[in-house]
Amino acid sequence: MIRNVICFLVGLCIISCQETDDVFFIPVPDHFPELTVSLDSPATPQKIALGKRLFFDTLLSIDSTLSCASCHLPEFAFSDTLAVSLGVNGAKGKRNAPSLLNAGYGSLFNKDGGVTKLDIFSLLPIEDHLEMGFPVLQLVKRLSKDAELQKEATIAFDRDLDPFVITRSLAAYVRTLVSGDSKYDDYVKGKIQLSASEEAGRQLFFSNKTNCSKCHEGILFTNQEFENNGIKSEYLDQGRKLVTAKENDRGKFKVASLRNVAVTGPYMHDGSFNDLESIIENYNLGGQSHPNKSSLIKPLNLSAEEKQSLIAFLNTLTDKKYLQ
Ligand code: HEC
Ligand code: HEC
Incomplete structure (x- = not known):
């Protein structure tokens, strides 16, 4: 019985040790709380790098004019300078773009808290006709033509580029935007x-x-x-x-x-x-x-x-x- 318990505990340790070996903890300042991590897709440097690349890529919008960074500009703390943001074809959005710095600490997203998971958040701006206006499956088709990107997806996620890869990599990148150095x-x-x-x-x-x-x-x-x-x-x-x-x-x-x-x-x-x-x-x-x-x-x-x-x-x- 005791042997079984010990075996079980050792087994558990091996599994969890392997997990923590792979998981990349985003560094936060000492005086900050711990950062919420993704449960279904723990961050790795590869996922974060892919998410960063996608964040700044205008291919994510239907007419290839806008990236996430068009409305979330680093030089304005990842917000923009307009009262309400402009989407594809100059579509006037309904709300002011918030800063994404420390967004990873949130538990409900958007100003009304209508989105409960950062992991899937990106589907919203990608598909919204007032933002990037691109059905995500069509976006997958476009991005998959890029062999380099496809390779990065396979290395980071061990699967082909798909909506999971797009949303989880973007979320992984957004979580790294921790700001505590003022x-x-x-x-x-x-x-x-x-x-x-x-x-x-x-x-x-x-x-x-x-x-x-x-x-x-x-x-x-x-x-x-x-x-x-x-x-x-x-x-x-x-x-x-x-x-x-x-x-x-x-x-x-x-x-x-x-x-x-x-x-x-x-x-x-x-x-x-x-x-x-x-x-x-x-x-x-x-x-x-x-x-x-x-x-x-x-x-x-x-x-x-x-x-x-x-x-x-x-x-x-x-x-x-x-x-x-
Ligand atoms: C056309 C401008 C625009 C684009 C493009 C855009 N966003 Fe946003 N973003 C906004 C606006 C406006 C809001 C606030 C919406 C609301 O509160 O309803 C927002 C909110 C967010 C939030 C929620 C922040 C919080 O703390 O509640 C996240 C995360 C986010 N955007 C990430 C992204 C990512 C990732 C992309 C690219 C896939 C993206 N955005 C593309 C304008 C934009
Ligand atoms: C009852 C809660 C509450 C109190 C008290 C409060 N605020 Fe706010 N504050 C908010 C909310 C909610 C928002 C966002 C409102 C919105 O999005 O329309 C906000 C927004 C702001 C903003 C704009 C931030 C942005 O990025 O848009 C500033 C600046 C601000 N508050 C400063 C202050 C200061 C200074 C005080 C004290 C004099 C204060 N607040 C007291 C709830 C509060």
């Missing part, structure tokens, strides 16, 4: 001090006076929840309600991470705010009235100096590593 991170690690204005802004941000950090929480600056932050009195885009069909979810959107926020404008789900000044002003006034507005949003009575310091603090959250 001035604020140096401050957290005790390496530097913030300027007087940045420090005043930091204290305000994490105070009960502003409540900012109740939603933009922790080291990732988001609690990953859905909230109505009072930017409209009427919401054309129903947000979270589109997914849950609950009236009290109307106008709730995923709490945006504020990392790299200095370079990700325009802001909010519809790109309706152009700069940080107007956002702070809206929060300062307690937002627009709406039945679903969070009780955390209330008039703040900030002085001009306090508003400036909040902005100075938000500017410390930029990680320059990806921006070149």
Whole structure:
């Protein structure tokens, strides 16, 4: 009996040791939480390399004009500079492209949380006629003609290039976009001090006076929840309600991470705010009235100096590593 148990444990160890030998753990900064890994397709350097190649390839859109990076530009923290993104044939999208930095930490994707798995996320932009407009099986046919790509797929996934290979490699790459190397991170690690204005802004941000950090929480600056932050009195885009069909979810959107926020404008789900000044002003006034507005949003009575310091603090959250 005991021998059987030992054999079983040894067997288990061999299987799991082999697994961990193959699995590539994406390095994250020491002060960051562990990163969610793909359960059905653990990352390897080969999968990540293939995903990176596909991410920047315009062959992924039906008319070969757009890659993922057309709307998620590295120099803007993997967001773009438009209020709402433009898809193939100049089709106007419905929402503002979010930064993909630290997206791998999310559990629900898109601003309404309508996608539950990063592993299959790419099917959406690839097939959406307002984005890349390409039925994925047709895309497979196009990409398979490239012998080099086909070879990379076989090496990385041990199977022919197919929708699984496309979606899992892109997800593997997106998960590597971890960003935790800003001035604020140096401050957290005790390496530097913030300027007087940045420090005043930091204290305000994490105070009960502003409540900012109740939603933009922790080291990732988001609690990953859905909230109505009072930017409209009427919401054309129903947000979270589109997914849950609950009236009290109307106008709730995923709490945006504020990392790299200095370079990700325009802001909010519809790109309706152009700069940080107007956002702070809206929060300062307690937002627009709406039945679903969070009780955390209330008039703040900030002085001009306090508003400036909040902005100075938000500017410390930029990680320059990806921006070149
Ligand atoms: C035409 C512009 C456009 C293209 C091309 C595009 N995206 Fe996006 N992406 C967006 C917009 C807009 C959103 C937000 C959509 C929403 O909230 O409904 C988004 C959201 C995302 C998200 C969710 C992020 C989060 O944290 O919720 C991921 C991941 C993503 N895109 C990856 C990709 C990948 C991978 C590709 C290429 C296969 C791609 N995108 C192509 C515009 C684009
Ligand atoms: C009740 C939760 C909540 C509170 C409190 C809150 N926010 Fe937000 N914040 C959100 C949500 C939700 C969004 C995204 C809304 C959208 O997509 O339309 C957001 C978006 C933002 C954005 C734009 C980010 C982007 O990339 O579009 C900034 C900047 C911001 N908040 C700063 C702050 C500051 C500064 C405070 C404190 C004065 C604050 N927030 C308080 C929930 C909150």
